[in-house]
Structures are given as C-alpha cells and as structure tokens.
Amino acid sequence: MTEPTPLAPPRRAALAPAAPTHLSADVVARARQLIGLYPEPRSALIPLCHLAQEQDGWLTPEAMVDIAGLVGVTPSEVLGTASFYDMLHTEPVGRYVVAVCTNIACLLGGAGELLEHAEDSLGIGAGGTTPDGTVTLEEAECLADCDRAPCVQVNHRYVGAQSPESFDRLIDELRSGARDADIPPHGTLIRVHRANGLAVDPDVVVEERRAAAEAKAAREAAAAPATGGGA
Amino acid sequence: MAITDPPKIVTSRIGYDDSHTLERYLATGGYEGLRKALAMTPEAVAAEVDAASLLGRGGAGFPAGRKWSMLRKAPVTYLVVNGDESEPATFKDHLLVERDPHQLVEGVVIAAFALQVSQVFIFLRGEFALGLERVQAALNDAYAHGAVGRDIFGSGFSVDVVVHPGAGAYICGEETALLESLEGKRGFPRIKPPFFPAAIGLYGDPTVVNNVETMSNLPWIVRNGGAAFAALGGGRSTGTRLFALAGHVHNPGVYELEMVTTTFDDLINAPVLGGGIPHGRGLKAFIPGGVSAPWFGPDQLDLPLGQDEVAEAGSMLGSGSVVVMDDHTCAVRAAWRITKFFSRESCGQCTPCREGSGWLERIMDRIERGEGREADLDLLLDACDNIAPGLTWPPQQTTICVLGSSIPSSISSAITMFRDEFLVHIKEGGCPYD
Ligand SMILES: Cc1cc2nc3c(=O)[nH]c(=O)nc-3n(C[C@H](O)[C@H](O)[C@H](O)COP(=O)(O)O)c2cc1C
Ligand code: SF4
Ligand code: FES
Numbered sequence: 001m002t003e004p005t006p007l008a009p010p011r012r013a014a015l016a017p018a019a020p021t022h023l024s025a026d027v028v029a030r031a032r033q034l035i036g037l038y039p040e041p042r043s044a045l046i047p048l049c050h051l052a053q054e055q056d057g058w059l060t061p062e063a064m065v066d067i068a069g070l071v072g073v074t075p076s077e078v079l080g081t082a083s084f085y086d087m088l089h090t091e092p093v094g095r096y097v098v099a100v101c102t103n104i105a106c107l108l109g110g111a112g113e114l115l116e117h118a119e120d121s122l123g124i125g126a127g128g129t130t131p132d133g134t135v136t137l138e139e140a141e142c143l144a145d146c147d148r149a150p151c152v153q154v155n156h157r158y159v160g161a162q163s164p165e166s167f168d169r170l171i172d173e174l175r176s177g178a179r180d181a182d183i184p185p186h187g188t189l190i191r192v193h194r195a196n197g198l199a200v201d202p203d204v205v206v207e208e209r210r211a212a213a214e215a216k217a218a219r220e221a222a223a224a225p226a227t228g229g230g231a
Numbered sequence: 232m233a234i235t236d237p238p239k240i241v242t243s244r245i246g247y248d249d250s251h252t253l254e255r256y257l258a259t260g261g262y263e264g265l266r267k268a269l270a271m272t273p274e275a276v277a278a279e280v281d282a283a284s285l286l287g288r289g290g291a292g293f294p295a296g297r298k299w300s301m302l303r304k305a306p307v308t309y310l311v312v313n314g315d316e317s318e319p320a321t322f323k324d325h326l327l328v329e330r331d332p333h334q335l336v337e338g339v340v341i342a343a344f345a346l347q348v349s350q351v352f353i354f355l356r357g358e359f360a361l362g363l364e365r366v367q368a369a370l371n372d373a374y375a376h377g378a379v380g381r382d383i384f385g386s387g388f389s390v391d392v393v394v395h396p397g398a399g400a401y402i403c404g405e406e407t408a409l410l411e412s413l414e415g416k417r418g419f420p421r422i423k424p425p426f427f428p429a430a431i432g433l434y435g436d437p438t439v440v441n442n443v444e445t446m447s448n449l450p451w452i453v454r455n456g457g458a459a460f461a462a463l464g465g466g467r468s469t470g471t472r473l474f475a476l477a478g479h480v481h482n483p484g485v486y487e488l489e490m491v492t493t494t495f496d497d498l499i500n501a502p503v504l505g506g507g508i509p510h511g512r513g514l515k516a517f518i519p520g521g522v523s524a525p526w527f528g529p530d531q532l533d534l535p536l537g538q539d540e541v542a543e544a545g546s547m548l549g550s551g552s553v554v555v556m557d558d559h560t561c562a563v564r565a566a567w568r569i570t571k572f573f574s575r576e577s578c579g580q581c582t583p584c585r586e587g588s589g590w591l592e593r594i595m596d597r598i599e600r601g602e603g604r605e606a607d608l609d610l611l612l613d614a615c616d617n618i619a620p621g622l623t624w625p626p627q628q629t630t631i632c633v634l635g636s637s638i639p640s641s642i643s644s645a646i647t648m649f650r651d652e653f654l655v656h657i658k659e660g661g662c663p664y665d
Contacts, residue, residue, distance in 0.1 A: 037391075037393045038393070039350070039434060040414065040415075040434060042414060042415035042416075043395075043413055043414055043415050044415065045415030045416075046395075046396070046397070046398050046412065046415060047395065047396060049398065050357070050396055050398070071415065073415075080417065081415060081416055081417055082398075084400060084417040084418060084578075085357075085397075085398035085399050085400050085418075086398070086399030086400065087357045087358070087397075087398045087399035088398050088399070102568070103319040103320070103568065103572055104319050104320055104478075104518075104522060104554055104565060104568055104569055104572075105319070105320040105477035105478050105483075105554055107564070107565070107568050108477075108478045108479055108554070108556060108560060108565075109478075141317070141319065141401060141572055141575060141576065142317060142318070142319035142320060142321070142572075143358055144316050144317070144321060144322040144324070144325040144356070144358070144359075145322055145325065146319075146320045146321075146322050146475065146477035146483065146552075147322065147475070147476070147477055147483035147484045147485070149477065149483070153358065155360070156357065156358050156359075156360040157360055157361065158361070189357065189360055189363065189396060190360065190363045190364055190367060190396060191364060192363075192364040192365075192367040192368045192371070193367070194367060194370070194371065194394075195371040195374065195375070196371070196374050196375075196380065219272060219274075
C-alpha cells in the first residue's frame with residue numbers, strides 16, 4: 001500500500017495581501033469596518049462584493065483582486081464564490097437591472113406575457129442589456145412579493161405589479177431620471193449603514209459568558225433538591 | 232368567534248404607516264417583552280418558549296424550544312436568523328422585516344438571552360433592499376435605545392447583532408448552505424450528519440438557526456406567557472401563523488390566522504380573507520405549503536390549517552404559502568415552471584438533483600410545447616423515482632439536502648390529478664389553454 005501523498009500547503013499562506021488599488025479609499029474603509037463585524041474575515045466576502053458593485057455597478061476583476069487581499073483569500077476564490085450568486089454580476093450590466101419574476105404565482109398572474117412584452121419593447125432577450133447600457137432585463141425566480149403579481153424589481157427595489165403599459169411607463173421614467181430618488185443605480189444595495197462600531201469586544205464577551213455559566217451553575221446547584229448529603 | 236378575531240401576535244402593528252419606527256414600536260408595547268425576559272433567568276425564558284410549543288416557521292416545523300434545549304448541553308456560540316425567504320410564493324418574512332423590524336430585533340435579543348449567545352447574524356436575502364435598510368435602521372435605533380449592544384437595559388447582558396445580506400440563491404435558505412454562505416463561500420448544503428448546526432454550525436461552533444417569523448413570535452410569548460400561546464390553535468400546531476396567499480384569489484396577501492381552527496376553505500374563500508376565485512371560475516387545485524409540497528384538489532378544502540393535519544393528508548404546511556389555481560390553469564405549465572425553478576436553483580452537488588431536475592424540465596417543456604410522447608409520462612415518473620425512490624410522502628432522500636427530494640412533488644401531483652391533460656397536450660400537439 002502506498003502512502004497517501006500529503007496535500008500541498010495552502011498557497012495563500014505565501015501570498016502577502018496586496019494593498020487595494022482599485023477600490024476607493026472610502027469603500028476600503030467601509031470594507032474594513034464590515035470585516036471587523038465577523039469572527040472570520042472571509043465572512044465579509046459577499047458584503048464586500050456588494051460594496052464593489054456599489055462603486056462600479058458590477059463586480060470587476062480588479063475589485064475581486066482587492067477583495068481577495070482584504071479578506072485573505074485568492075482572487076479565484078472570490079470569483080468562485082461570487083459566480084454562485086445571481087446578484088453578483090461578473091459581467092457589466094445596465095444602470096438598471098429590471099427583474100421580472102415568472103415563478104408560479106406571477107406565472108398565474110400573467111408574468112409570461114409581461115416578460116414577452118418587456119423583451120419586445122426593450123428589443124433584448126432576458127439576460128440582455130439595451131445598447132445604451134440603461135437596462136438589463138432579467139427573468140427572476142420568486143422575489144417574495146407574490147401578492148402583487150406579476151412582480152417586478154428594479155435594482156432590487158419593488159415597483160409593484162406591472163401591466164405591459166405600466167411597464168413601458170416605468171422604463172420611460174427610469175430613462176428620464178424620474179425615479180432617481182427611490183431607485184439608486186445598480187449596485188447600491190443598502191443605503192443605511194451601521195451607526196455604531198463593534199459594540200461588543202469579543203474578549204469582554206468571553207469573560208461575561210464564563211461569568212454567566214458560573215452563575216447558571218450556581219443557580220442549578222441552588223435549585224437542586226437538598227437531599228442531605230448522601231446521593 | 233370570527234376567523235379574523237384571534238389576537239394578532241406578529242402583525243399587530245402593520246396597520247400603521249410608521250410601523251417600522253422605534254417611536255411606534257415603543258408606543259405599542261415594544262421591548263417590554265425583552266425587559267421582562269432580562270428580569271428572568273435564561274432557563275425560564277427558554278421554558279416559556281417550550282411551553283408555547285412554538286413550531287419553527289421556516290418550513291420544517293421543528294419545535295423551537297426543543298431545538299434550543301437540545302443544544303443547551305454545549306454552550307451555543309451563535310444565533311443565526313434565516314431571512315432568506317426564497318421558496319416560491321412565500322412572502323411573509325418580507326412583510327415582517329419591512330413592516331416590523333423592531334419586533335424581529337426584540338425577538339432576536341430575547342432568543343440570544345435565552346441561549347446566552349453574544350453574537351447574532353440576521354441573514355436576509357439580498358433582494359430585500361428595503362428590508363435590509365429597515366432592519367439596519369431598526370438596529371441602529373435599538374442600539375441607541377439600549378436594547379442591543381452592551382449591557383442591555385442595565386441587565387449586564389450584551390449581544391451584538393449583524394445584518395448580513397445574501398446575494399441571490401434559493402438554496403441559501405437551507406440552513407447549512409446558509410452557514411456556508413455566511414462563511415463567505417458558495418451556498419453548498421453540508422453533508423449530514425451532523426443533522427443540526429446545533430452540533431456543528433458556523434465556523435464549526437454550535438449554532439442555532441431560526442426563521443424570521445419564529446423569532447418575531449418571541450416578544451408576545453414572553454409578554455403573555457407560553458401558556459397563552461399554546462391555548463391558541465390545536466394539537467401540536469399552537470398559536471397563530473402567517474399564511475401567504477397567492478395566485479387566483481380576489482385578495483392575495485399575508486394573513487395571520489389561528490392554526491387548526493381555520494381551514495383552507497376559509498383562507499381561500501372567506502370574504503374577509505382570500506375572497507374566492509375571480510371571474511366566476513372554479514378551483515382546480517391549490518398548493519398548500521410552498522412549491523415543494525404536493526398539490527391538493529377541491530375535495531381537500533375543508534382541511535384545517537395545522538401541521539399534522541396537512542401532513543396526514545399527504546402534503547405539508549411547509550413555508551406557509553398557499554397558491555390557488557383556477558380551472559383555466561394549465562397543470563402542465565404550472566408543474567413545468569416549478570420544475571424549471573428547481574433546475575435553476577439546484578446547487579449541483581448531487582447527481583439526482585442536478586441532472587434529474589434538468590431532464591424533468593426538458594421533458595415537461597416538450598410536453599407543454601406539444602412535442603411530447605405518451606411514453607413521457609412514465610419517463611417523468613421514472614426520473615422522479617430516481618430522485619425520491621417510491622415517490623412516497625414524505626419523500627425518500629437520495630441527496631444531500633431536501634431540495635432534491637422536493638423536485639418530484641409538483642410533477643407527480645400534476646400527473647396523478649390531471650393525467651388527461653398531459654395526454655391532450657401530447658395528442659393535440661399543443662397546450663389546450665393557449
Ligand atoms: C431548499 C430549502 C430552502 C429553505 N429555505 C428556507 C428559507 O428561505 N427560510 C427559512 O427560514 N427556512 C428555510 N429552510 C429551512 C431551514 O433549513 C431551517 O429548517 C429553518 O431555517 C429553521 O428555522 P425554524 O426552526 O425557525 O423554522 C429551507 C430548507 C430547504 C431544504
Ligand atoms: S439536493 Fe440539490 S440543492 Fe441539495 S445539495 Fe444536492 S444538488 Fe444541492
Ligand atoms: S412568484 Fe413572483 S414574486 Fe413570488
């Protein structure tokens with residue numbers, strides 16, 4: 001029997017994390033805050049991808065290199081993770097990603113017809129982007145707004161059930177900038193940021209938990225029936 | 232008593248325009264449950280939840296109290312809230328996170344106290360942009376109010392709560408996939424055993440995962456006592472529950488109803504609830520608990536909305552979503568769309584799920600387009616049988632997670648209930664409803 005070949009040591013151990021070069025100083029500062037919220041830096045990978053999309057509108061290769069350095073993985077691990085998720089776009093998308101849900105409740109509410117209309121009216125198929133780079137059309141799975149079927153989201157903001165006519169008006173409004181106040185450009189997901197830093201110091205918490213465990217043990221000892229010494 | 236009479240446990244505030252603000256929350260009893268809990272021992276809080284016999288609202292219906300106590304042997308390190316809500320036609324957590332985020336926060340802190348956990352992650356699906364903002368805003372206000380963070384309300388108990396955005400993948404609702412995603416990886420469900428993240432969870436540490444609605448019930452339970460909750464409903468299905476009603480009804484929406492005392496007929500047809508089927512049409516079928524659930528026909532309308540009652544009838548209450556299909560609905564098209572969903576969302580780790588869903592989708596598609604063969608019906612059932620052998624309910628599992636075993640439900644329901652409709656598609660070379 002041959003000995004199993006030992007696995008090569010992880011390559012990333014040898015990689016010195018490079019300083020971010022693509023993400024802006026402001027984004028990097030926010031990224032570092034996010035990383036600080038998690039016990040392990042890698043947990044911030046997806047939130048950081050959202051941040052990068054906020055800066056660039058999509059997840060660029062340069063941003064993925066920066067994210068890799070920030071959370072301590074390789075760029076291909078960032079790509080390998082990001083490519084699993086529908087909301088992370090590793091190809092450019094339009095300023096507005098318009099998602100039409102065609103899942104069961106919306107299908108029953110006419111989503112198939114709405115999507116066909118959207119394709120005709122925009123002149124692109126689902127997954128495509130208009131030549132002017134304004135609108136990317138997506139056929140979405142359930143968006144959890146099924147009582148307003150067929151459900152449409154623009155940049156992940158609900159815009160309510162749409163008919164073919166109202167859909168065209170919506171696109172006109174997007175193009176004219178009339179919806180700029182309630183619908184930010186694609187990539188901006190969360191505009192409310194955490195107001196407080198790390199409110200809990202992990203070391204202090206460990207100490208508190210130990211104290212709580214002792215208190216619990218004391219409570220249990222007190223609650224145990226006093227059987228007079230012999231067990 | 233009218234069906235809409237029972238106490239509103241989780242939807243009491245949604246009538247207010249400002250239901251998401253701290254001001255409204257405090258004016259309507261907000262954070263009183265937490266204050267009461269902090270004056271109790273953690274064990275006493277857990278005991279109330281146990282007494283309430285609150286079943287998890289994420290789909291599997293596991294008793295929350297038991298989940299917590301099972302774990303209390305080893306200290307729990309993390310509490311993770313599942314707000315991925317991506318099961319088609321399920322939209323109740325959407326309502327809770329947007330319209331009553333403080334109730335969720337309060338529930339989460341109560342659970343953290345009962346479990347003596349100092350770190351909570353609230354995982355919300357990324358498509359909930361407004362929900363993410365509302366929950367973060369609520370947390371910011373709750374921190375400032377002293378209800379989250381250091382030394383909560385002077386009790387000495389501290390907990391940090393982090394909102395974590397998902398990035399669009401249905402499978403991340405499966406709790407072990409959710410944890411992988413939270414670790415910054417692809418959302419691949421973990422191999423079982425261990426069956427519960429309680430044993431090995433986030434970063435390998437003991438972790439409790441509970442649904443948004445499960446958490447949102449806790450403030451009421453602590454304020455009113457577990458017994459008051461258990462007095463509602465019947466059997467194992469206690470309290471009220473949110474039902475997301477969609478499809479062909481006059482009034483689709485989320486309804487909070489007492490379990491068991493209300494029936495599907497009430498939900499779908501009562502004028503104060505679903506209001507019946509529009510355009511004077513009849514009921515063809517309904518899906519009682521998310522697209523993973525086998526379908527029911529009109530003769531099952533009288534079933535009560537109870538977990539065990541629906542399970543005994545051969546389906547499940549699942550995620551609390553009810554989809555109504557009128558008699559102008561094409562059963563083939565409906566089942567095809569559900570299959571397409573599973574095919575798109577399969578994470579690809581298991582062959583029966585990855586390949587099976589793709590083949591089923593293609594066969595269903597060709598039948599719907601009128602290019603099917605009569606032998607396709609047996610082929611469909613055979614492929615389904617390879618995914619969930621025996622096509623029993625609950626299904627046999629050949630895959631890492633139950634997404635795989637959920638795939639056959641819609642197809643086998645459609646074939647069992649509407650075999651003739653498949654044959655018409657095949658014989659007439661097209662969809663009779665087009
Ligand atoms: C494919 C799949 C998708 C799921 N999606 C969700 C979901 O979106 N939200 C949820 O709370 N639970 C979901 N679950 C159930 C979770 O795995 C888990 O049972 C639940 O979050 C536990 O919380 P509860 O006990 O409070 O219900 C899903 C399960 C599977 C297999
Ligand atoms: S059953 Fe499907 S979704 Fe679940 S782990 Fe296997 S391939 Fe992935
Ligand atoms: S089915 Fe379309 S939003 Fe749920």
